[in-house]
Amino acid sequence: MFILQSNASIANHFIAELRDVSIQHDSMRFRRNMDRLGEILAYEISKTLIYKPVEIQTPLAIAHTQMLEEQPVLVAILRASLPFHHGFLNIFDRAENAFIGAYRGKHRADETFDVQMDYLASPDLTDKTIILVDPMLATGKSLYKSYQALQAYGVPRRVIIAAAIAAPEGVDYLKTQMPEAEFFLGALDDHLNEKFYIIPGLGDAGDLAYGGKL
Ligand SMILES: O=P(O)(O)OC[C@H]1O[C@H](OP(=O)(O)OP(=O)(O)O)[C@H](O)[C@@H]1O
Numbered sequence: 001m002f003i004l005q006s007n008a009s010i011a012n013h014f015i016a017e018l019r020d021v022s023i024q025h026d027s028m029r030f031r032r033n034m035d036r037l038g039e040i041l042a043y044e045i046s047k048t049l050i051y052k053p054v055e056i057q058t059p060l061a062i063a064h065t066q067m068l069e070e071q072p073v074l075v076a077i078l079r080a081s082l083p084f085h086h087g088f089l090n091i092f093d094r095a096e097n098a099f100i101g102a103y104r105g106k107h108r109a110d111e112t113f114d115v116q117m118d119y120l121a122s123p124d125l126t127d128k129t130i131i132l133v134d135p136m137l138a139t140g141k142s143l144y145k146s147y148q149a150l151q152a153y154g155v156p157r158r159v160i161i162a163a164a165i166a167a168p169e170g171v172d173y174l175k176t177q178m179p180e181a182e183f184f185l186g187a188l189d190d191h192l193n194e195k196f197y198i199i200p201g202l203g204d205a206g207d208l209a210y211g212g213k214l
Pocket residue numbers: 077078079080081102103104105115134135136137138139140141142143170196204205206207
């Protein structure tokens with residue numbers, strides 16, 4: 001499991017701003033910080049992909065270098081994923097993309113919830129590296145339900161989960177349900193509260209990026 005916050009870097013500064021109540025209400029800055037975190041995690045993931053040697057003609061000579069053999073497929077889980085996914089797309093700029101409308105439905109009296117899904121568009125995933133891009137990994141239910149829905153689109157070669165902030169409960173759940181998945185996280189937090197929000201977390205990422213919903 002790769003965790004950005006395990007090492008000192010500017011990424012920690014961006015994560016701190018995403019969490020900070022005195023800064024995160026500036027929704028443009030919140031989206032931009034999510035975007036920058038997406039770029040950094042995409043760069044870290046890029047170090048694990050396959051490259052092919054190439055000869056590039058410069059104006060002066062041939063340069064021997066490497067290029068990405070195959071772009072991953074980016075899976076955006078609406079709505080909070082959008083700015084984070086945008087950062088990934090800045091790095092994997094020729095990637096194919098899937099979009100899934102998944103959200104935690106209204107909480108019941110005991111605070112439990114079902115994940116609602118009402119939109120899915122995906123390319124063929126057969127033999128591809130797919131990156132499930134969702135900034136918040138809380139219980140893991142949204143990611144797992146999204147992954148299950150993608151089964152109809154072919155068997156990927158490699159499955160990567162990318163989250164800005166994750167809870168240990170959600171990571172453990174996904175490790176059981178999706179043992180093949182690899183994790184790239186911004187931060188791994190302490191626990192979930194009784195409403196299944198990540199503690200300390202940052203609050204509701206979708207609302208902070210795009211405003212509240214009814
Ligand atoms: O791991 P889980 O317990 O499933 O929670 C994580 C999900 O919650 C958030 O979405 P939300 O349901 O708030 O929808 P939104 O993106 O529209 O705000 C977040 O973007 C994840 O998709």
